[in-house]
Amino acid sequence: MRGELSLEQKLEAMLTVALEPISAEELADVVDAEAAVVRQTLADLRAEFLEQRRGFQVVELASGWVMQSSPDVAAWVTKFANRDVSHRLSSAALESLAIIAYRQPVSRAQISALRGVNVDGVVRLLEQRGYIEELGRAPGPGQPILYGTTESFLDRMGLATLNDLPPIEEFMPPIETANELAEEIAERFDDSEVS
C-alpha cells in the first residue's frame, strides 16, 4: 500500500503535528511545492472537511493555516480542551475596535470625535489585550499615534486578512432609521431654540 504520497497527505500530517499556525510558504518549503499549489490544496481540504461534516477543520488565519476542532462541536470538546474562554470586551470597547478595524490607521482623537466620549482607557485596554497596535504617527500638530488592528486580532476573529471582515455597507442602518433620527434631531434643535 505504499505508493506515492499525495500533497494532501503531507500537508495533513504537518497540520496534525504543528503547534502553531503555519504559512502556506513555510509548508511549501518543506514539501517542495509551489506556494500557490499548497494554498489551493489547503483550500480544497478545507472545503472537503466542511462538506464531510468532520469534527475538525482546516482554516486560514492571519498567522497561517491550522487544523482545529470544528466550532459546531465546541460543547463536547471543552472538557478536553480545557482552555480559557476569550475575555469579554465591553460594548464600548467593541465599538471602538470596530471603528479602528474599518478606519485604520486612525488616531484616538478621531475615534473619540466619532464616539463623542474619551476613548483613552478603551484604546489602552485594546492595546494591552493585543487587538490593536501602533501603526505610526500622523503628520501635523502633536503627531498623534495612529492605531490599527493586529494579526492576533484577525486570528481571534478566525479571519485571514482584513478583506475578510464583513462589508460595512451591510451594517448601515436602513433609510427609515435615518429618517427617524433626522426627525428626532430636528425636534431637539427646535426645542432648544425655543427655550
Next chain:
Amino acid sequence: MRGELSLEQKLEAMLTVALEPISAEELADVVDAEAAVVRQTLADLRAEFLEQRRGFQVVELASGWVMQSSPDVAAWVTKFANRDVSHRLSSAALESLAIIAYRQPVSRAQISALRGVNVDGVVRLLEQRGYIEELGRAPGPGQPILYGTTESFLDRMGLATLNDLPPIEEFMPPIETANELAEEIAERFDDSEVS
C-alpha cells in the same frame, strides 16, 4: 445548516483537541453513548482514514485513543519538525519561558494568569524543545503539573545554576518592585488561607 451532530463528528473533535490519549470509556462518558458503540465508531474512523490515505490516523495506544500523523508520512514530519526555522522563540514563548525560569515551580494556570492569555500550546512547545520539564504536581484541586527549567536551558543560556539568572530587581522601576512585593505577600496570604 446545523442539524444533528454525528457521533463521528464529536469523537473527531475530541481527538483533535486532546493532548493525551483518551480511553473509549472516557469518550463514551462525554458523548453519552455506549463504550462498545464508541469503540466501534473509532475503529471505523481508523479504517476510513487509512483507506482515504489521510496524513493523520486514529490509533489505539495502551493508554487510549489518539489522533496523530500517519506513519507513511513520517519522513516528511521529521523534515517538518527539523525544518530550518531561522526562528527564535516567539516573544510569547520567550515571556512564558522567562516566567517559568524566575517563578519555578509554576503551573500553566499561574503562567496564564500572569500573561493574560492561554499558554497551553507555548508550554507544550517549550517542553518538547527541552527547555522546561515537569517538576511534580501541586497539591490541591486538579493537582496541576508544576514546571521548571531544564539543565539544557541553563546550558544554552550559558548559566551554571539558576542563581546566575540576573536579579530581576535590576530591571524594574521602583513602583513595579513595590507591586511585585505586594503580589508576593498577597499570594502568601492566599496560600495560607487555602492550606
Next chain:
Amino acid sequence: MTFVVTTPSFSGPIELLLQLISSHDVDILDVPLAPLVDAFVATLRDDTTELDMEDLSEFLLIGAVLLEMKSHRLLPGPESGEIDEEFIGWEERDVLLARLLELRTYAALADAFVSLFERASRAYSRLRGVDDGFVVQPPDLLAGVTTTQLALAYLRGIEEKPVPVVRLHHVTVDAVTVAETVAALSQRLPTMGRFSFRQLTEPLVTRIEVIVHFLALLELCKLGYVTLGQGATFGEVQIEWLDTNASVDFGGVDRYEG
C-alpha cells in the same frame, strides 16, 4: 462629601452646576472658574474636612469638563480635526445625523464582531505536536537570547494586565497621600534640576498616583518651593526646584488618604 460652589449665577453642588450647564439652564460664560478652584483648594487645606480620593478625582474631572466647555465657547470656530473636514458647510444637525448613523453602523458591526469572536473561540487547535519516536533535533531557539533579554521578557510577561476583579493589595500599594508625596518629592526634586512632569510620572502605574503627584507639585508650587512652567499650550509642564534653604513645612499640607 460633595463640593458646594458659589458663583454669581449659581450656588450649590458642583455636579449640579455641570448638569445645569449641560442642559443650557446656566450659561458657562457666566460662571467664573478660578473661584471654583480656589474654593476647592481651600477645602483641601481645611484640616477639619475629610476627603477621599474619589471626591477629589470627581472634582478634577468636573473641573476639566467645565474648562473644556468654556474654552469651546470662548474659542472661535470648531476645531475637531479631520473628521469634520468632509462636512464643512453642512448644517450642524446634518453633521450630528451623519455621526449618529455612523455610530449605529459601528454598533451593529460590534455585534457582528462578537459572533465572529465567539465562533472562532469555539475552535480549538491541536496540542499534541510531534509524537514521541520522531528524531527531532530542532535548531536552538534560544540562540542569541541573552540573560538580559530573558529578564526583560519576564517583566513584559508579568506586566499588569487588565484584571476584572478588584484586588485589595493594589489599594495598599497605591495608598500614597499627597502629604507623603510632598515629603518624598522635596527629597528628590532638589537633585533633579529641570525636568518635565511627564518624566516625573513616567514610572507611575496608576492614574491615582499621577493625580497625587500633580497635587503634590501644586502644593509645593504654592508653598514656593518649585516653579511650574509650560512653554506652549498643551506643551510639557516643566518643573524646577527653587534654591531655598528653608526646609519644607508639612504643616500646611492636607492629609487625605488615597
